[in-house]
């Protein structure tokens with residue numbers, strides 16, 4: 001664990017304040033691949049060789065890496081990809097809490113206790129599309145900026161379950177079409193009856209004459 005406050009300052013100026021996001025450091029000069037957390041906890045990249053891992057543990061290399069930060073390329077290593085809805089839906093519990101907001105998938109497992117709106121609301125929408133719930137709360141600009149820290153990928157929107165709510169304009173229009181269709185069917189049945197009734201009435205009238 002790095003305790004040098006300068007390192008914290010440096011890291012915070014370079015990177016957005018993201019919690020527990022892993023960054024891949026492509027340290028071009030030594031081609032030393034390693035991972036570190038924003039909280040300054042250094043961990044060798046799993047794939048890194050034992051020799052590279054040993055180098056990272058060496059404090060000299062550690063410092064060298066840190067001060068070279070502005071020169072190195074960061075790539076987020078959070079395995080960002082496109083998830084099908086069913087996969088998101090499986091992460092629906094405390095400690096494994098994913099949700100969807102505007103087509104993006106967020107892992108809020110570590111945010112539950114920090115959420116100003118409480119953990120219950122997040123748990124209520126875990127594994128689901130929480131777009132409407134999120135928007136309904138009129139979250140501040142600050143809250144929206146925080147989203148990036150929990151972003152892990154996108155959801156394939158074609159896999160989202162079809163909503164059955166009839167609140168949308170489309171649903172209202174389709175309901176209108178259905179009502180109209182019903183009316184046409186009734187008229188199709190009634191019109192021949194009316195014509196028949198009129199014909200009979202006319203015949204009776206003529207017979208009377």
Ligand code: HEM
Pocket residue numbers: 099106108111115116117118121122125130133134137138139140141142143144146147150
């Ligand atoms: C990663 C996703 C989310 C983040 C980063 C987030 C962040 C925040 C923040 C910073 C606040 C404080 C008020 C503000 O600045 O707007 C807040 C309040 C709140 N949030 Fe969230 N939120 C998230 C998801 C959600 C979801 C999905 C819901 C609903 C299901 C929700 C419901 C609420 C509620 C009820 C409050 C309290 C509002 C109040 O007391 O006035 N949040 N959230």
